[in-house]
């Protein structure tokens with residue numbers, strides 16, 4: 304029996320605001336516990352929350368980027384539950400009138416463009432963090448995270464394979480980074496997922512009972528947890544056993560999920576409108592203003608790179624994968640209008656340097672101008688490819704100008720015909736065996752002679768010219 308999974312995701316993303324959702328405490332990551340707190344985010348009696356305008360602005364921007372309708376009025380609601388990391392005993396969220404609804408995200412899976420619909424996008428605040436130290440019989444609570452703005456993006460169950468889920472998550476992450484909504488640093492918990500999944504016989508219309516998976520803090524855990532769950536449900540379906548609607552917790556270390564609660568035990572959050580915050584009216588002018596700040600999104604940029612610069616799909620894909628790299632590429636091409644040369648250098652030597660040094664392009668000493676001028680020298684045959692790579696390495700080390708490095712190292716390429724002729728004749732004279740082999744039709748000997756000439760020039764002779772002159776000179780032999 305062929306099984307089809309039906310998958311939807313809820314994505315929690317921490318917004319890149321300076322201050323928290325309802326108070327002016329800092330959102331900085333990694334500070335000492337409970338140093339970024341105030342009466343508001345500690346939930347002390349008598350305080351009043353004040354909405355962070357920047358968080359609402361980012362919320363609207365995300366809704367626009369994900370093609371959502373923006374609600375003219377939006378409102379906050381209280382979600383009531385008790386947990387030690389939630390000092391107010393309720394979380395301020397948006398249950399009834401979220402900021403945006405009915406959107407979609409397009410992304411590529413292989414050759415196809417797929418679309419996942421967005422059910423809604425709503426604003427809320429993060430909870431604190433319980434710290435369980437090993438070997439201790441007590442737990443600690445850090446409330447630095449309590450009140451950090453969160454945007455929750457809820458999709459429809461439109462995904463049916465791991466490839467789709469993976470591509471969707473990547474595209475969404477990219478969009479959030481492109482528009483500056485979130486830094487999406489997984490290791491700092493900027494992106495957290497919950498997944499819901501059911502399985503059905505392929506071709507069936509009806510949905511099976513839905514299982515919610517919680518506690519997914521990386522792309523990898525989403526994919527592993529889903530794979531595990533699809534396998535588990537699929538086996539039950541094949542055996543004719545019932546599948547229960549439940550919430551399961553993913554345990555990354557064990558690679559297993561466990562029942563957290565069944566549907567009957569579902570928590571009643573007793574939602575009601577937040578009495579301390581008036582509804583927000585989101586004016587058309589504000590929406591238009593925010594729309595004007597939307598950058599070109601990754602998928603569109605990829606298409607443009609293919610059309611405008613004649614790049615392959617793969618090349619364009621690698622460039623737009625990181626906003627910074629794609630912008631860097633365009634800056635270089637503006638000065639050195641050789642897109643193919645530039646993309647090869649970015650994908651090859653440049654990315655290798657970045658990986659080895661563990662740097663982003665912005666953190667490195669290489670600028671677009673420096674790379675462009677280096678590549679101009681390559682294009683003009685003023686420096687060999689090999690020496691250009693050494694030069695790039697040195698720019699990464701010292702940040703020095705490429706021309707100065709080439710000058711200092713004596714890497715200026717020899718293109719002077721007479722000078723190369725001299726070296727060619729010397730190589731021929733010193734290697735009579737190789738010449739004999741060439742006359743017998745041995746092609747490798749020709750390569751050997753080119754190598755000898757290059758050696759004589761200390762790697763500075765233009766290889767094209769060497770080949771040309773060597774062929775001519777051998778003809779005379």
Ligand SMILES: [Zn+2]
Pocket residue numbers: 323326327328339340341342343344345450
């Ligand atoms: Zn605070």
